[in-house]
Amino acid sequence: MSNSPNESLTPKARIVLYWMDLAGVAVFAISGALAAMQSRLDLFGVLVLAAITAIGGGTLRDLLLGRHPIFWMRDTRYIKVIALTAMLTALAASGWGQVLQSGNGALVIADTLGLALFALCGAEIAEEAGKPRLVVVLLGTITASGGGVLRDLLTGQVPLLLRRDIYASAAIGGIAAYLLLRALGLPRQVAFIAGMLMVVALRLAALHFGWQLPAPQLSQ
Amino acid sequence: MSNSPNESLTPKARIVLYWMDLAGVAVFAISGALAAMQSRLDLFGVLVLAAITAIGGGTLRDLLLGRHPIFWMRDTRYIKVIALTAMLTALAASGWGQVLQSGNGALVIADTLGLALFALCGAEIAEEAGKPRLVVVLLGTITASGGGVLRDLLTGQVPLLLRRDIYASAAIGGIAAYLLLRALGLPRQVAFIAGMLMVVALRLAALHFGWQLPAPQLSQ
Amino acid sequence: MSNSPNESLTPKARIVLYWMDLAGVAVFAISGALAAMQSRLDLFGVLVLAAITAIGGGTLRDLLLGRHPIFWMRDTRYIKVIALTAMLTALAASGWGQVLQSGNGALVIADTLGLALFALCGAEIAEEAGKPRLVVVLLGTITASGGGVLRDLLTGQVPLLLRRDIYASAAIGGIAAYLLLRALGLPRQVAFIAGMLMVVALRLAALHFGWQLPAPQLSQ
Numbered sequence: 001m002s003n004s005p006n007e008s009l010t011p012k013a014r015i016v017l018y019w020m021d022l023a024g025v026a027v028f029a030i031s032g033a034l035a036a037m038q039s040r041l042d043l044f045g046v047l048v049l050a051a052i053t054a055i056g057g058g059t060l061r062d063l064l065l066g067r068h069p070i071f072w073m074r075d076t077r078y079i080k081v082i083a084l085t086a087m088l089t090a091l092a093a094s095g096w097g098q099v100l101q102s103g104n105g106a107l108v109i110a111d112t113l114g115l116a117l118f119a120l121c122g123a124e125i126a127e128e129a130g131k132p133r134l135v136v137v138l139l140g141t142i143t144a145s146g147g148g149v150l151r152d153l154l155t156g157q158v159p160l161l162l163r164r165d166i167y168a169s170a171a172i173g174g175i176a177a178y179l180l181l182r183a184l185g186l187p188r189q190v191a192f193i194a195g196m197l198m199v200v201a202l203r204l205a206a207l208h209f210g211w212q213l214p215a216p217q218l219s220q
Numbered sequence: 221m222s223n224s225p226n227e228s229l230t231p232k233a234r235i236v237l238y239w240m241d242l243a244g245v246a247v248f249a250i251s252g253a254l255a256a257m258q259s260r261l262d263l264f265g266v267l268v269l270a271a272i273t274a275i276g277g278g279t280l281r282d283l284l285l286g287r288h289p290i291f292w293m294r295d296t297r298y299i300k301v302i303a304l305t306a307m308l309t310a311l312a313a314s315g316w317g318q319v320l321q322s323g324n325g326a327l328v329i330a331d332t333l334g335l336a337l338f339a340l341c342g343a344e345i346a347e348e349a350g351k352p353r354l355v356v357v358l359l360g361t362i363t364a365s366g367g368g369v370l371r372d373l374l375t376g377q378v379p380l381l382l383r384r385d386i387y388a389s390a391a392i393g394g395i396a397a398y399l400l401l402r403a404l405g406l407p408r409q410v411a412f413i414a415g416m417l418m419v420v421a422l423r424l425a426a427l428h429f430g431w432q433l434p435a436p437q438l439s440q
Numbered sequence: 441m442s443n444s445p446n447e448s449l450t451p452k453a454r455i456v457l458y459w460m461d462l463a464g465v466a467v468f469a470i471s472g473a474l475a476a477m478q479s480r481l482d483l484f485g486v487l488v489l490a491a492i493t494a495i496g497g498g499t500l501r502d503l504l505l506g507r508h509p510i511f512w513m514r515d516t517r518y519i520k521v522i523a524l525t526a527m528l529t530a531l532a533a534s535g536w537g538q539v540l541q542s543g544n545g546a547l548v549i550a551d552t553l554g555l556a557l558f559a560l561c562g563a564e565i566a567e568e569a570g571k572p573r574l575v576v577v578l579l580g581t582i583t584a585s586g587g588g589v590l591r592d593l594l595t596g597q598v599p600l601l602l603r604r605d606i607y608a609s610a611a612i613g614g615i616a617a618y619l620l621l622r623a624l625g626l627p628r629q630v631a632f633i634a635g636m637l638m639v640v641a642l643r644l645a646a647l648h649f650g651w652q653l654p655a656p657q658l659s660q
Contacts, residue, residue, distance in 0.1 A: 034658070036602070042653040044609050045602030059504070064279070066288035068506035069571075076574045090656035131289075134296045149374075154589075156598045158376045162256070162265030169264050213262040216310035218254070284499070286508035351509075354516045369594075378596045382476070382485030389484050433482040436530035438474070 013189055021121065022081050024114035028054040029082045031111060032151050033089040039155040043090065049151055050086035051079070057146030061122050061139050065129050108207065116199035119144035119171035120178060120192055137175050144171040166206030169213060174199030233409055241341065242301050244334035248274040249302045251331060252371050253309040259375040263310065269371055270306035271299065277366030281342050281359050285349050328427065336419035339364035339391035340398060340412055357395045364391040386426030389433060394419030453629055461561065462521050464554035468494040469522045471551060472591050473529040479595040483530065489591055490526035491519070497586030501562050501579050505569050548647065556639035559584035559611035560618060560632050573619055580615040581608050606646030609653060614639030 032053025036046040055072050062070045072078040122143025126136040145161055145168040152159040161167045178195030182188065205211065252273025256266040275292050282290045292298040342363025346356040365381055365388040372379040381387045398415030402408065425431065472493025476486040495512050502510045512518040562583025566576045585601055585608040592599040601607045618635030622628065645651065 037656055037658045039598060040655055041598075041602045042604055042655040044653055045599075046656060048602055048608075063283060063503060064290055064293075066286070066290075066506070070504055073504075073571055073575045076572050079574055079578070093656055093658050131293055132296050134299055135293045138299070153373065153593065154599060154602065156376070156596070158259060158261075159265075159374060162261045162268055162374065163259075164262055168268075213264055215260055215262040216257055216266060216313055217260075218257045218313050283503060284510055284513075286506070351513055352516050354519055355513045358519070373593065376596070378479060378481075379485075379594060382481045382488055382594065384482055388488075433484055435480055435482040436477055436486060436533055437480075438477045438533050 010189075017117075017121070020113075020117050022077065023110075024117045025054045025078055025081050026085045027107070027110040027114040028118075028147055029085040030089050030107065031148070033086045034093070035151050035155055037090070037093055041155075046090050047083060047086050049154060050089070051082050052154065053147040053151040054078070054082050055147065056150040057118060057143045057148075058122070060146040061125065061143045064139065064142070065126065065131075067125070067129070109204075112200050112203045115144050115167070115171060115203060116174060116196040119174055119199055120195045123175045123178060123195075124188075124192065133179055136179065137172060140175040141168050141171045144168070164212050164215070166202060166211050166213065170199045170202035170206065173202045230409075237337075237341070240333075240337050242297065243330075244337045245274045245298055245301050246305045247327070247330040247334040248338075248367055249305040250309050250327065252367070253306045254313070255371050255375055257310070257313055261375075266310050267303060267306050269374060270309070271302045272374065273367045273371040274298070274302050275367065276370040277338060277363045277368075278342070280366040281345065281363045284359065284362070285346065285351075287345070287349070329424075332420050332423045335364050335387070335391060335423065336394060336416040339394055339419055340415045343395045343398060343415075344408075344412065353399050356399065357392060360395040361388050361391045364388070384432050384435070386422060386431050386433065390419045390422035390426065393422045450629075457557075457561070460553075460557050462517065463550075464557045465494045465518055465521050466525045467547070467550040467554040468558075468587055469525040470529050470547065472587070473526045474533070475591050475595055477530065477533055481595075486530050487523060487526050489594060490529070491522045492594065493587045493591040494518070494522050495587065496590040497558060497583045497588075498562065500586040501565065501583045504579065504582070505566065505571075507565070507569070549644075552640050552643045555584050555607070555611060555643060556614060556636040559614055559639055560635045563615045563618060563635075564628075564632065576619065577612060577615045581611045584608070584611040604652050604655070606642060606651050606653065610639045610642035610646065613642045 029050040032050040033046050035053070036049035039045075041049065055078055059070055059072070062068070119140045121140075123136050123140030125143075126139035131139065148161060148167075149159040174195040174197075177198040178191045181191035181194055186194075249270040252270040253266050255273070256269035259265075261269065275298055279290055279292070282288070339360045341360075343356050343360030345363075346359035351359065368381055368387075369379040394415040394417075397418040398411045401411035401414055406414075469490040472490040473486050475493070476489035479485075481489065495518055499510055499512070502508070559580045561580075563576050563580030565583075566579035571579065588601055588607075589599040614635040614637075617638040618631045621631035621634055626634075
């Protein structure tokens with residue numbers, strides 16, 4: 001359960017969180033495997049990109065916090081889930097290509113749930129490490145979006161989330177909501193769920209209404 | 221004061237160094253924000269690139285040294301300075317675009333001061349950690365130029381400083397001068413200032429006279 | 441000897457391993473220096489790329505394991521070998537360009553030996569740190585191929601080893617063979633050499649017979 005925060009949660013909540021965590025890893029692995037296939041990587045490249053997308057953000061967080069062992073070294077289930085998911089994605093892609101294309105509704109919703117979960121889990125881990133609030137927001141955002149940035153770098157693209165789209169910003173909004181509710185005295189689990197809902201709401205609303213952040217222009 | 225070396229300095233020198241450090245962070249944040257706008261990133265991308273340019277090198281240094289907490293986790297003023305600088309740069313860019321273009325004299329001089337300061341601070345931190353001199357040179361250079369390399373990677377460019385220009389080489393020259401003066405028995409603060417002046421002199425002379433490192437060619 | 445595993449080996453085996461390690465570093469430094477010259481980097485870029493290719497993988501391994509000091513900070517001979525090799529490569533390239541071109545037999549064989557050695561050394565270091573077998577395979581592979589991935593990223597290319605070629609896969613095969621022989625009760629040194637031979641055999645056979653991993657396709 002090393003990718004989830006492990007204090008102040010009931011045993012039941014921990015188990016729910018753990019399985020959600022593995023589900024989030026699987027969804028991000030699909031996204032990485034699809035990006036690898038779009039870049040015509042071979043099977044090894046598909047596995048590497050699936051892994052980096054799924055656990056790259058959490059690995060960056062653990063490195064920055066000096067939190068050893070890194071979560072996937074203690075619990076190898078993460079790697080097993082990624083390998084299995086990537087292989088199934090590669091197998092399915094020839095038949096299911098269109099089903100799996102990004103833009104597909106089910107994949108977008110699953111990705112949004114993964115984003116929300118990773119953001120809040122990352123934030124709580126930073127909080128438990130005693131970091132200031134600003135650092136909690138940053139580390140939660142890095143946990144949620146670092147893997148996608150590494151995926152884009154490895155396939156030779158300027159990271160999508162830096163260019164447009166309310167994605168990391170939704171993570172920031174959700175973590176801020178979590179910290180606000182905590183400061184108002186709400187119990188951790190309530191604030192956690194509210195934060196996740198905020199991420200999901202911001203992300204889906206942005207997709208639905210086409211919200212984008214402004215891109216400041218250099219005058220000529 | 222965690223991005224500055226903290227031993228063997230008078231309290232007054234520490235305070236001067238701290239404020240210079242924040243000024244260096246601000247200048248590098250401007251450089252990152254401008255690069256983000258040139259790559260047409262959105263506001264989130266501008267903030268991320270400003271942060272990575274400004275504190276990426278110091279973060280790499282701290283990770284390589286196993287120096288936790290990373291300096292910007294202990295003192296959040298670094299992040300606040302970056303966020304403020306990036307926002308102001310984005311706001312100003314529509315009106316001040318031409319003023320802020322790289323190549324502009326004031327920005328180049330400020331960037332050179334940042335380079336010199338980060339190189340010497342990084343070197344001293346490595347020295348205080350008891351590293352051999354060769355490693356001191358490497359970690360000082362990584363502190364000074366690592367952020368720029370990460371900025372170029374994220375905007376999809378082969379890092380500028382690997383291609384041409386006396387930039388990292390000026391940092392190496394200044395750190396070498398510092399270590400030489402220390403070995404000759406000069407007090408740390410004198411050697412520190414002399415090292416910084418050497419970086420500035422090398423960089424400005426290279427710009428003025430068009431000095432470049434040779435680029436070895438593969439014969440066909 | 442900090443880049444080599446240091447337990448359960450006879451003093452003589454340690455010394456052999458140490459010199460092979462330095463030889464592996466030199467070969468990878470040549471590969472990095474050649475890639476830098478092909479990308480028309482300057483002399484500083486040639487040195488940086490040589491270093492990142494030669495010690496990038498081992499550095500990633502040490503960071504992920506939280507193993508400080510990083511191996512090249514304790515024993516500066518690694519950096520000295522890299523600097524010397526890179527300078528000689530740059531000097532030689534104008535005259536020896538065609539001799540040094542990748543594809544050249546001697547360079548390929550040396551690179552294959554470096555790959556084998558780094559994979560097995562990385563795996564043993566992870567094993568000594570008490571990591572599960574799956575993590576041992578991953579860290580051995582990262583040690584052997586991480587430097588090449590960073591080299592390709594810095595020269596603006598989608599990493600070669602993700603696209604085609606039995607390269608990292610040969611490392612995985614050799615580490616797996618090593619772990620299998622260890623599980624069967626063979627002494628560490630025998631399993632180590634057998635693992636290295638397996639990497640070399642897989643890599644050379646793949647080159648000779650043109651073996652490639654399948655690249656799964658997205659259906660349109």
